[in-house]
Structures are given as structure tokens and as C-alpha cells.
Amino acid sequence: MEGFIHQVISGIATGGIYASVALALVMIYQATHHVNFAQGEMATFSTYITLTFINAGLSYWLAFGLAFIVSFAIGVLIERILMRPMQNAPVLSSVGIFVGLLLIVNSLSGWFFDYTIKQFPTPFPGKPMWGGYVSGHELGSTGVTLVVLIGVYLFFRHTRLGLAMRAAAFNPVSSRLVGVRVGWMLALGWGLAAAIGSVAGCMVAPIVFLDPNMMSGILLYAFAGALLGGIDSPLGAVLGGFAVGVIENLGGAYVVGTELKLTLALVIIVTVLTIKPSGLMGRVVHSRV
Amino acid sequence: MRTSWLIALAVLLLAVVPVMRFSDYHLFQLTMVVVYGIAILGLAILTGFNGQISLGHGAFYAIGAYTTAILMASWNVPYWATLPISAVVCAGVGFLLGLPALRLGGLYLALTTFALAVAIPQILKHKLFEEWTGGVQGLVIDKPDAPFDLPLSSDQWLYLFSLAVGVGMYVVAWNLVSGRIGRAMMAIRDHATAAEAMGINIAMLKTRTFAVSALYTGVAGSLGAIAVAYVAPDSFSVFLSITLFVGLVAGGAASIGGTIAGALFIEFIPNLADKVSKSAPSAVYGVILIAMLFLMPQGAGGFIHSIWRRIFKAR
Numbered sequence: 152m153e154g155f156i157h158q159v160i161s162g163i164a165t166g167g168i169y170a171s172v173a174l175a176l177v178m179i180y181q182a183t184h185h186v187n188f189a190q191g192e193m194a195t196f197s198t199y200i201t202l203t204f205i206n207a208g209l210s211y212w213l214a215f216g217l218a219f220i221v222s223f224a225i226g227v228l229i230e231r232i233l234m235r236p237m238q239n240a241p242v243l244s245s246v247g248i249f250v251g252l253l254l255i256v257n258s259l260s261g262w263f264f265d266y267t268i269k270q271f272p273t274p275f276p277g278k279p280m281w282g283g284y285v286s287g288h289e290l291g292s293t294g295v296t297l298v299v300l301i302g303v304y305l306f307f308r309h310t311r312l313g314l315a316m317r318a319a320a321f322n323p324v325s326s327r328l329v330g331v332r333v334g335w336m337l338a339l340g341w342g343l344a345a346a347i348g349s350v351a352g353c354m355v356a357p358i359v360f361l362d363p364n365m366m367s368g369i370l371l372y373a374f375a376g377a378l379l380g381g382i383d384s385p386l387g388a389v390l391g392g393f394a395v396g397v398i399e400n401l402g403g404a405y406v407v408g409t410e411l412k413l414t415l416a417l418v419i420i421v422t423v424l425t426i427k428p429s430g431l432m433g434r435v436v437h438s439r440v
Numbered sequence: 441m442r443t444s445w446l447i448a449l450a451v452l453l454l455a456v457v458p459v460m461r462f463s464d465y466h467l468f469q470l471t472m473v474v475v476y477g478i479a480i481l482g483l484a485i486l487t488g489f490n491g492q493i494s495l496g497h498g499a500f501y502a503i504g505a506y507t508t509a510i511l512m513a514s515w516n517v518p519y520w521a522t523l524p525i526s527a528v529v530c531a532g533v534g535f536l537l538g539l540p541a542l543r544l545g546g547l548y549l550a551l552t553t554f555a556l557a558v559a560i561p562q563i564l565k566h567k568l569f570e571e572w573t574g575g576v577q578g579l580v581i582d583k584p585d586a587p588f589d590l591p592l593s594s595d596q597w598l599y600l601f602s603l604a605v606g607v608g609m610y611v612v613a614w615n616l617v618s619g620r621i622g623r624a625m626m627a628i629r630d631h632a633t634a635a636e637a638m639g640i641n642i643a644m645l646k647t648r649t650f651a652v653s654a655l656y657t658g659v660a661g662s663l664g665a666i667a668v669a670y671v672a673p674d675s676f677s678v679f680l681s682i683t684l685f686v687g688l689v690a691g692g693a694a695s696i697g698g699t700i701a702g703a704l705f706i707e708f709i710p711n712l713a714d715k716v717s718k719s720a721p722s723a724v725y726g727v728i729l730i731a732m733l734f735l736m737p738q739g740a741g742g743f744i745h746s747i748w749r750r751i752f753k754a755r
Contacts, residue, residue, distance in 0.1 A: 184547075185547075186547055186550075186551060188495075188554065233730065236734065237733070240733075242493060242546035242547055242550070243487065243491075243493055243546075243689075243693060244733050244737065246493055246495070246546075246547070246550045247685075247689050247729055247730075247732075247733045248729075248730055248733055250495065250682055250685060250686070250726075250729060251725070251726040251727070251729035251730040251733070252726065252730070253682075253726070254682065254686075254722040254723065254725050254726030254729070255722075255723055255726035255727060255730075257722060258721075258722040258723035258726065259723065262723070367558060367678065368558070371554075371555055371558050371559075374551055374554075374555065375555075378548075378551075411562055411563070411566060412562075413558055413559045413562050414559045414562055414563055416555060416558075416559070417552075417555040417556055417558075417559045420551065420552055420555050421540055421552060421555075424540070424543065424544055424548055424552060425540045425543055428543065428544075428548070
């Protein structure tokens with residue numbers, strides 16, 4: 152029983168990381184109906200930026216904040232330069248662009264920061280807490296993830312900019328008519344997604360260690376989480392991310408073993424898409440012919 | 441009529457000249473071009489002509505390769521006899537995977553197949569199958585020698601063998617795509633509802649296209665395994681699937697001839713780029729992929745085709 156509780160709690164901790172990546176995916180999906188295959192690689196790159204700042208002698212949280220801002224800028228730039236012209240392109244082209252982006256960012260990570268596996272510091276105390284059920288990092292990263300998620304929620308609910316961004320995603324034509332600069336809202340969305348990715352990267356790097364392919368598995372779980380919760384529902388994506396974290400941990404511990412954890416993500420994706428394609432909390436889309 | 445003679449002549453030249461003049465290593469590279477060509481052709485049938493985007497064709501390549509390797513290593517089946525078996529196995533798997541794919545629109549299918557591509561090395565490594573697949577170590581198989589005491593090295597023979605298989609499969613694909621079924625496939629890609637209204641059984645055709653596509657890529661995997669004489673889970677990582685996809689886009693998604701350009705591209709560009717830096721090949725892939733989509737959305741095949749038309753049919 153104790154083992155079970157431990158698995159659930161560490162599942163929630165990793166689930167928080169999946170939830171933030173899933174949220175980043177959903178934000179881009181809502182605004183543009185594209186799924187960003189490069190989200191994971193972008194997060195890895197941001198994590199490297201953080202590490203560079205830390206190695207340059209900055210304190211952890213300063214480096215973390217700077218990387219957040221740099222990632223935001225990178226996200227905006229990518230939207231402006233690459234995604235803008237592809238707005239109305241067929242799905243094959245947009246998938247191609249994202250795959251190209253994935254390859255480029257991945258090789259840039261390897262090029263700038265080389266391929267060796269690196270340790271990444273955690274700002275949280277290492278000793279176990281709450282009677283040994285949870286490590287300091289697990290608790291801390293869950294806390295950080297929650298802060299980010301709540302922050303994003305408040306931003307979208309209670310600021311004018313957040314409202315404008317929601318409007319631009321929901322109905323671009325009408326938003327443009329009332330004076331929202333839709334193009335810039337999409338760019339901001341990209342920036343925000345990239346910045347959230349940087350947080351997720353920094354939180355997961357102490358657990359899995361940092362290398363250029365760090366996020367490929369995590370991206371898969373995030374996809375699974377986003378689909379489980381409904382790819383057009385931010386709240387659903389967050390809950391889905393947490394759920395996938397727990398399912399993955401329990402499945403890995405009791406059912407399939409750690410070697411097949413990634414396959415579990417595949418199974419979740421296929422199951423959700425065949426049984427309930429809109430996810431648990433997504434809108435069912437009816438299209439007229 | 442004249443073009444088909446030209447093509448026959450070109451194939452003959454392709455068979456004779458390299459075998460006479462090239463070193464074994466360069467012949468091996470050409471064999472891999474043929475292999476990648478067939479694999480990309482499979483992907484083109486599905487993605488280019490039928491509009492079902494797959495980022496996971498490396499999985500079928502892996503299944504084909506492992507079918508051949510297991511048959512050769514455990515049951516001593518001759519290498520040529522493994523091809524039809526691997527074709528049947530891959531077509532079956534493709535058909536089964538085509539069933540859930542029916543319910544997935546473009547983007548979701550890309551996502552699911554991407555997940556498949558990420559997961560396949562883990563599945564291949566799993567201890568349940570270790571007895572056959574050799575686990576992490578993989579399987580070593582013997583490179584076949586030329587039959588009937590022909591005075592050819594095994595690389596020369598393998599090149600000719602792959603070329604023969606490849607030519608056969610390209611001819612079949614060409615006929616498939618330009619005939620009634622090919623038109624139905626493209627109709628589904630362009631407007632599914634209209635296609636259905638014209639009496640095309642969408643579910644049937646889409647799953648069958650999936651099966652044919654998997655068959656092509658699987659046979660390519662078999663040939664690749666024979667040529668490399670070795671299979672291991674980590675050579676079928678997600679990067680293989682992405683490579684095939686890059687080859688498809690570089691060559692032009694809906695172009696049969698373009699698949700050859702795509703295969704040349706993915707075989708030779710990494711060798712060139714490797715000289716610059718270790719991370720350069722995938723960066724070059726990425727840059728070229730994006731550049732192609734911006735500048736030449738029809739790919740190399742579409743580009744050559746349009747020049748061809750301008751020269752010969754503009755009058």
C-alpha cells in the first residue's frame with residue numbers, strides 16, 4: 152500500500168510536467184489548429200539556456216527567469232518567421248514545418264551544448280518529506296507547475312490581453328473587426344507556450360538528466376495527456392497531463408514494466424482517439440458538408 | 441511508347457554501369473538508395489496520393505527488417521524467400537493499423553503514427569520477444585552470395601537483386617496509381633465526401649491503401665536488413681521515420697519519380713553534411729525540409745515535372 156501511494160504521488164509530480172507541456176500544446180492548437188511537434192525540443196533548448204546562465208554564475212531563480220524570457224522571445228520569433236506564412240497551408244505542410252523545426256532545434260541543442268548527458272541542478276532540498284512519500288524536488292516541481300498553471304489561468308481570465316488572445320483564437324475575423332491584432336496575439340501565444348515549455352524542461356531535467364533528446368518521451372506523454380483531456384480544452388489538458396502521469400507510473404510499476412512505458416502512451420493515444428476523439432473535456436466538433 | 445523504351449534503357453544502364461565501375465561501398469550506397477526509394481514510395485502512396493499523413497513508417501520498415509532477419513537467423517529461410525513473407529506480414533499489420541487510422545483526421549493520424557515511431561524501439565527490445573529479436577543486441581545475418589556461380593561479389597549481386605525488386609515494385613505502383621484505384625485514392629485525398637458520393641468505399645480503400653503502403657515500406661526494410669546484414673532496435677528509432685518523411689517531402693509527396701530523388705537525398709546528404717559536424721545532418725534535413733515547403737511545395741519531383749512539361753509540351 153505504501154508503495155502504491157508513493158507511485159501515485161510521484162506520478163502526480165511527473166504528471167505536473169506533462170500537464171505543462173500539454174498546456175503549451177493546447178495553447179498553440181487552440182490558436183492555430185496546429186500541433187507543435189517541436190514543443191519538446193524547444194523546451195530542451197530552453198533548459199540548456201538556463202544551464203548556461205547558471206554556469207555563468209547567476210543564481211538559479213535568476214537564470215530560470217531569464218530563460219523564461221528568452222524562450223518567450225524565441226517562441227514569438229518562430230511564429231513570426233516560420234508559422235506566419237504557413238497559416239492556411241495544408242496539414243502536410245504544417246506537419247512538415249514542425250518536423251523540420253524539431254530537427255533543427257534538436258541539432259542546435261547538440262551543436263551548441265554537445266551531446267553528453269549533463270546533470271541539472273534543482274533548487275529544492277533533496278531530502279524526502281512527508282514521511283518519505285515524496286522527495287523535495289517532486290514537491291517543489293509540482294508547486295512550480297501549479298503556480299504556472301494558475302498564473303496562465305488568471306492571465307487568460309482576468310486580463311485584457313488574455314481576453315484578446317482568447318478572442319483571437321476563438322474567432323479571428325470578428326476579433327480583427329473590433330481591433331484585436333490577431334497576428335500578434337498568435338505570436339504571443341507561441342511565446343507563452345515556449346516559456347511554459349522552458350519551465351517544464353527545467354523541472355524535469357533534474358530527474359531525467361539533460362541531453363538533446365530529453366523531451367521526446369515527455370512530449371509523447373504530453374500528447375497523450377492533451378488528447379485524453381481534450382485537445383481544445385486547457386483545463387482538460389492539465390487534468391489529462393496529471394492523469395497520464397499517474398497512469399504511466401502505476402502502469403510502469405504494476406502492469407507493463409518500465410521497458411514499455413512509451414508504448415503505454417501510444418496505447419492511451421490510440422484508445423482515446425478511437426473511443427472518444429474529443430477527449431474527456433473537449434468540445435465535440437460537428438462540421439457541415 | 442518511346443518513354444517506356446527510354447526507361448528500360450535507363451534501368452539497364454543503372455544495372456550495368458555501377459556493377460562494372462563502382463566499388464563495393466558505393467554499390468552498397470546505391471542499394472540503400474533503392475531501398476529508401478521503395479520505402480518512400482510506400483509512404484508516398486499513403487501520404488501523397490491518399491492524404492493519410494504518417495510520421496511512423498519507420499515502424500513498418502522495422503517490421504519488414506525483423507521479419508526477414510528472424511526468418512533468416514532462426515529458420516534458415518533463403519533471403520529471397522523472406523521478401524514475400526515479409527510483404528504479407530507488413531500488409532497485414534498495415535491493414536490492422538489502418539482500421540483505427542480511419543477514425544483519425546490528418547493531424548491526429550500524424551500524431552498517432554509519430555507515437556508509434558517513438559515507441560517501436562522499446563517494443564522491439566522487450567523481453568517477451570527477446571528470444572526471436574535478440575533484444576538490444578539485435579540479430580546478425582549472413583550477406584548472401586551471388587547464385588549460379590556468377591562472377592559477382594555479394595554487394596554487386598545484392599545491388600542487382602534490389603534493383604530488380606525495386607523496378608518491379610515501381611512498375612506496379614505506377615500502374616496502381618495511374619489506374620482506377622489510384623484515381624479513387626486521390627479523390628479521397630482531395631474531397632472525401634465527393635468521393636463517397638461517386639461510389640467509392642472510403643473505409644475499404646483507405647485501409648487497403650494503408651496495407652499496400654506498409655507492404656512497400658516493409659519489403660524495403662527486408663531488403664535493407666539483407667544489405668546491412670544486421671538489425672538492432674536502435675537503428676529503427678523515430679529518426680528513421682522522420683528521415684523517410686523528409687525524403688517524401690523533398691521528393692514531392694504525390695510523385696512517383698520524386699521518391700527516387702528523395703531517396704538519393706536522404707542517402708547522400710547526411711554523408712556530405714557529416715563532414716561539417718555531427719549534428720549537421722539533421723539540421724540540414726530540417727532546413728531543407730522547411731525550405732522545400734516554402735519554395736517548392738511540390739518537391740523535386742513536381743519541379744522536374746514542371747520543367748519537363750515546359751520543354752516538351754509548351755508548343
